[in-house]
Amino acid sequence: MNQIRRFLVGGAVAGSLLTGGAIGATIAGPLAASAATTTNVATTAASPSAGSGTFVPNETAAHEAGESAAREAQENAGQVPTVP
Numbered sequence: 732m733n734q735i736r737r738f739l740v741g742g743a744v745a746g747s748l749l750t751g752g753a754i755g756a757t758i759a760g761p762l763a764a765s766a767a768t769t770t771n772v773a774t775t776a777a778s779p780s781a782g783s784g785t786f787v788p789n790e791t792a793a794h795e796a797g798e799s800a801a802r803e804a805q806e807n808a809g810q811v812p813t814v815p
């Protein structure tokens with residue numbers, strides 16, 4: 732009886748491994764295929780990125796309408812604003 736139970740448990744484990752592998756390959760297969768075929772496109776930034784070390788103020792009309800005079804003065808001085 733103990734040997735039969737061991738074969739049944741082993742068969743259940745093997746079956747679940749095979750089923751899980753098939754489901755995983757079905758789900759992850761298209762993801763791996765699309766990752767392998769992506770192309771690298773060089774992009775140029777329209778404005779300096781945040782990592783460039785220079786502060787670039789937001790000068791859009793919607794932003795300017797809601798900011799204080801102190802914040803605008805800091806932006807005009809080239810400083811990162813510390814006031815709301």
